[in-house]
């Protein structure tokens with residue numbers, strides 16, 4: 001990152017070195033002046049007032065220029081470090097978006113946003129406040145003073161520098177323990193906010209079950225725990241501060257005594273004596289800040305770890321280097337010997353699943369909840385890669401094509417449709433951002449969502465979640481269907497897309513969905529028997545993933561799981577008698 005900012009960094013270095021040279025130059029002027037005054041007193045040689053005025057002017061100009069340079073340095077380092085922070089943060093966020101679902105299901109998105117924010121701020125603090133303000137400028141001044149002292153008085157150079165290693169040694173050890181305490185404290189405070197976030201987002205449940213007092217008590221206990229660990233750290237702080245003021249005072253006294261001795265011996269002038277004392281002052285102040293700066297540095301470096309983890313994370317599902325573009329689906333989809341388990345568990349969700357779907361067919365996936373229907377669809381979308389086997393579209397393994405060209409062909413209407421807090425039009429057009437208002441309205445009308453959108457205050461421009469546009473589950477699903485209609489893909493997945501609707505609306509939506517399903521290859525995960533009977537193929541999911549495939553009649557004959565799912569009697573006649581099977585059985589399956 002810094003490589004891209006070499007020029008700016010060099011400019012900052014020149015500024016800081018020049019301004020510190022000037023700062024170190026000022027005590028030398030004072031020294032010269034004092035020596036001149038002393039000499040005048042001794043030898044009665046006349047030091048004119050004019051000369052003193054000149055010195056005053058010199059000092060003023062030097063300090064003024066040093067300040068101006070420092071100001072320019074501060075401004076530009078603020079700008080540069082802010083820029084670096086933004087670059088790292090936005091890159092990390094872009095990388096976060098690019099990660100695949102294996103990552104996203106591992107990460108909690110709220111936590112990630114927090115991590116990026118905290119990490120970004122920490123980067124700024126490390127670069128600007130700690131390096132740019134507390135470490136580099138004092139270090140440059142220190143180097144300047146040390147070198148100038150080597151030329152004036154080696155002994156004093158030694159005496160002035162002596163407390164530094166002593167100080168580092170002592171504080172360094174304490175700082176380690178301090179760091180551990182503070183780390184612990186941080187973790188405990190984070191636990192507090194995580195807990196309160198969790199509880200407040202479940203507030204409705206808390207109230208329904210009258211758990212307010214218990215939750216409040218849990219909060220209090222967590223806060224108390226965090227506080228007491230913070231107090232321990234605070235106590236250690238008090239000790240560290242004490243120790244550092246001893247070292248500082250010891251250093252100061254040594255210079256006073258030793259410098260005074262040198263003056264008495266005639267080995268240095270009064271002016272030099274004052275010079276040493278002012279150098280000592282210039283050094284002590286930043287040095288005593290080290291005990292604050294070092295832990296701050298470690299704390300903030302630790303905070304950036306999370307950010308860099310996201311920054312460096314590599315997606316697991318990636319396009320092959322020579323990935324081709326998938327041509328529009330025209331012949332078939334084939335699942336071949338597919339086996340899959342989630343990385344966190346040992347249980348195979350799908351075991352050796354194979355079936356073939358001709359293009360244009362409607363495939364119903366049925367089975368109890370948790371049997372892997374959604375998982376199979378995610379493999380088709382290449383949200384995950386299977387451990388064994390492959391998915392082929394028109395005979396092409398989807399692993400060999402770009403994810404973009406694969407997903408462009410598929411629209412999914414999930415059970416829970418997620419909406420952005422953007423206008424309803426933008427939400428509908430999410431899969432095709434440049435759709436015209438007319439196209440959007442046509443899609444919405446086809447999805448039977450026009451009524452409740454037209455009813456809201458600003459129609460299609462109403463922001464979701466605001467001004468009367470709080471959508472129920474069923475309304476969200478209709479927006480989801482409109483999204484899919486607008487996207488107009490060759491392949492459609494309806495994953496329990498009508499589960500939030502009552503029977504009445506479901507039938508209406510079914511019409512909308514049928515319109516959507518025409519001339520397309522569709523996978524429908526649904527529970528209504530009428531939907532399933534209309535499907536060309538039905539895949540039955542049991543304990544080991546997909547266990548049978550066929551049409552309604554065939555499955556009725558041979559699949560025990562299928563009959564059980566619908567509580568169908570074994571006799572075939574009964575099945576063909578009634579034209580509309582009781583859809584409410586569906587409840588049993590969810």
Ligand SMILES: Nc1ncnc2c1ncn2[C@@H]1O[C@H](COP(=O)(O)OP(=O)(O)O)[C@@H](O)[C@H]1O
Nearest residue numbers: 105342344349368369370371372373374375376
């Ligand atoms: N991200 C995940 N990580 C681990 N296990 C998961 C994940 N998603 C789903 N599962 C598990 O995989 C199984 C199949 O889930 P899913 O495909 O969603 O079932 P269905 O859609 O048939 O209800 C379930 O037991 C579920 O707990």
Ligand SMILES: [Mg+2]
Nearest residue numbers: 373374375495
């Ligand atoms: Mg599911």
